[in-house]
Amino acid sequence: MIRFLAALLVPLSALAAPAVIEPWPLPVGTAAAQPSLSRSADGALNLSWIERSGSGHRLKFARYAKARWSETRTIAEGDNWFVNWADFPSTTQLPDGTLWAHNLVKSAKGTYAYDVVLYRSGDGGKTWSTPIRVNDDGTQTEHGFASLWPWSKNELAIAWLDGRNTGGGSHDAHAGHGDASGRMMTLRAAVYDGKGRKTAEWPLDASTCDCCQTDAAVTANGPVIIYRDRNPQEIRDIYVTRYVDGRWQTPKPVAADQWRIPACPVNGPALAANGASLWAAWYTGSGNTPKIRLAYSGNSGGAFLPARTIRTGPAVLGRVDLTADAGGAWLLWTEESAEQTLWLKRFGKNTRNDGAPILLARLKGRGHGTGFTRMQQTAQGLYVVWTDIIDGKPTLNGMHLSP
Numbered sequence: 371m372i373r374f375l376a377a378l379l380v381p382l383s384a385l386a387a388p389a390v391i392e393p394w395p396l397p398v399g400t401a402a403a404q405p406s407l408s409r410s411a412d413g414a415l416n417l418s419w420i421e422r423s424g425s426g427h428r429l430k431f432a433r434y435a436k437a438r439w440s441e442t443r444t445i446a447e448g449d450n451w452f453v454n455w456a457d458f459p460s461t462t463q464l465p466d467g468t469l470w471a472h473n474l475v476k477s478a479k480g481t482y483a484y485d486v487v488l489y490r491s492g493d494g495g496k497t498w499s500t501p502i503r504v505n506d507d508g509t510q511t512e513h514g515f516a517s518l519w520p521w522s523k524n525e526l527a528i529a530w531l532d533g534r535n536t537g538g539g540s541h542d543a544h545a546g547h548g549d550a551s552g553r554m555m556t557l558r559a560a561v562y563d564g565k566g567r568k569t570a571e572w573p574l575d576a577s578t579c580d581c582c583q584t585d586a587a588v589t590a591n592g593p594v595i596i597y598r599d600r601n602p603q604e605i606r607d608i609y610v611t612r613y614v615d616g617r618w619q620t621p622k623p624v625a626a627d628q629w630r631i632p633a634c635p636v637n638g639p640a641l642a643a644n645g646a647s648l649w650a651a652w653y654t655g656s657g658n659t660p661k662i663r664l665a666y667s668g669n670s671g672g673a674f675l676p677a678r679t680i681r682t683g684p685a686v687l688g689r690v691d692l693t694a695d696a697g698g699a700w701l702l703w704t705e706e707s708a709e710q711t712l713w714l715k716r717f718g719k720n721t722r723n724d725g726a727p728i729l730l731a732r733l734k735g736r737g738h739g740t741g742f743t744r745m746q747q748t749a750q751g752l753y754v755v756w757t758d759i760i761d762g763k764p765t766l767n768g769m770h771l772s773p
Contacts, residue, residue, distance in 0.1 A: 391730075394753060394768030397432045397439045403764035404458035405755040407746040408518075415746055415753055416461045416495070418445070418471060419766055425449050429459050429473050431495050437750075445489050445498045450476045452484035452514070455738040456581065456636045462518040462526070468564065469495050470518055470526045475503075478510035486513045486530050490566050502566050505558075507534040512555070515638065517586040519593060524564040529574070529584050529595045532558045555580045557597055557611075559618070575599065575621050579606050583638025583742070589648055589670035596624070596641040596650055604632045608639045608652045612671050624665050625677035629656040635688075640701075642694035646670045647719055649699040651680075653688025660686040662703050666721045678721050681705075681713070693747040698723070700752060702730075702745045710736050712743055712756060714771075730769065735759030 396417065404420045414435035421428045426449030433440040452474040459473040469491040474484045486504040491497060505513040511533035521527035533555050557575040560568055579598035586595045592613045599609040599621065606629055611621040624639075639652035648667040653660070665677040685707040693700050698718040705711050712730040717723070733740055735758045743756035751772040757764050 388728075388751065388771035388773065390770075390772045391728075392770055392772075394755075394770040396755065396766050396768045397442050398430070398766045400765070401763050402430070402766045403757045404453070404455070404741055405744055405757065405766050406458055406460040407744045407753065407755055408461045408463060409746045409748060410463040410467075411465050413748045413750075414463075415748065416463055416469065417755065418459055418461045420453060420459065420473075423447050427451050427453055429471065429489075431461065431469075431471065433495055434753075440495070443495050443498075445471050445491075445495075446473065446487075446501065448475065452476055454514075455741045456583065457514045458741065460516070460518055462520065464520045464526060465523045466564070467494070468492055468524060468526075470562075471498070472504075472516050472518060472528070474514050475501065480510060482512040482533070483510040484512065484514065486516050486528070488526075488528070488562065488566070490526075499566060502562070504528060504530060504560060504568075505532055505534070506568075507532070509534045511536050512580070515581065515583050517584045517595065519586045519588055521561050521593075525569070526562045527559060527586070527593065528562070529557065529559040529586055529597075531578060531580070531584065531597075532556045533580075535576075554578070554600070557584070557595070559595065572618055574611050574618055575609070577601065580634045581636050582606075582634060585639060585641040587641040587643035587648060589643040590646040591670035591672075594641060594643070594648060594671040596639045596652075598635075598638060598652075599623070604630050606631055606635070607654075608650065610641075610650065610671050624650045624652070624674050625663060627654045627656040627663070629654045631655060637688040640690045640692040642692035642699055643670070644694040644696055644699075647694065649692050649694055649701075649717070649721070650674065651690040651692050651701050651703075653686070653690060653703075660684060660688070662686060662688060662690060662701075664701060664717065664721050666717075666719060668719065675720065680715065681727075689742045691743060691745045693745050693752065695747060700745065700747065702743055702754065704740070704743060706736060709733065710740060712754075714752075714754075730754065731756070731767070733758045735764075739764065 516530040582598040661682040
């Protein structure tokens with residue numbers, strides 16, 4: 371299904387280069403898509419994905435630990451979900467072992483009327499709670515592109531794009547552009563305790579891009595959220611907000627790309643942290659040229675060094691992901707010309723001590739059908755999951771890159 375390059379078996383450099391790159395068998399059925407990976411404190415990996423179920427869908431889950439997969443479980447299923455190539459479910463695991471997952475459930479018949487819903491498991495994913503609706507504003511509007519992370523040993527944090535002010539309009543059709551009408555997509559965050567009760571909620575940005583993914587990372591100095599902002603001039607650059615000294619800081623741009631686009635590119639940023647080291651990666655079309663950019667912060671996102679352009683040209687699709695360790699970070703992205711391809715590249719702390727790009731895989735699928743590739747890192751190496759389209763059906767694939 372995937373043609374791997376023999377050249378991938380050749381080490382890149384002394385900088386944490388993978389010694390072996392091999393397929394990673396996944397415990398999934400047919401017609402599976404929208405994968406997501408999260409890592410627990412003990413180094414295990416949590417995989418979630420969506421499968422068709424009659425006229426509806428199932429959110430599936432399996433845990434990978436000590437080179438073995440757990441039994442596959444169903445987190446939830448329904449025939450009223452909003453299932454989308456770019457806005458996919460995810461999981462996270464708290465230090466106390468509690469698992470959380472999220473997906474999107476329709477709130478009305480309108481195309482963009484749906485809510486963010488959480489599920490909780492206290493027994494390692496064997497059983498899951500009834501749905502917990504995150505947005506309780508009562509509007510039949512769009513809520514999605516959520517990011518989950520541990521807030522404390524037994525508390526969950528979640529950030530999401532919230533359309534309560536949009537009046538249910540279609541993407542980028544909202545009037546106002548930051549004026550008194552306030553009809554814009556917003557960024558919000560909340561915290562849930564060990565019993566699934568919301569204990570805090572904050573509005574973080576009153577005007578964001580409508581449908582770009584968010585991401586979050588926990589640094590040595592607290593959590594950071596990254597997202598695509600939207601100003602009255604339709605500049606849609608990448609911003610971060612940090613939680614410092616008990617409050618969320620005023621959002622700041624990671625870099626001044628000055629990308630003016632009167633529509634959402636559906637191409638969100640990625641964030642990864644190790645201690646006070648923080649990497650941010652994103653797609654931009656500034657200067658009418660598609661490109662991927664990367665920036666590094668050595669003080670938990672307080673300030674970023676000047677961003678580097680990593681890849682440029684018409685083949686660049688973006689769809690980035692990041693993972694970090696003590697020595698640096700790995701960046702993953704997608705390109706498409708004659709075929710769609712997945713790429714991986716290593717960076718040091720200053721983003722300059724890097725290796726050559728790795729052509730990770732050639733896909734048969736094209737366009738939106740392949741979705742967003744996801745990646746996590748453990749002591750046993752890098753693990754990558756993605757969707758391909760084989761004979762017209764979505765199929766999940768995995769790859770392991772060992773040190």
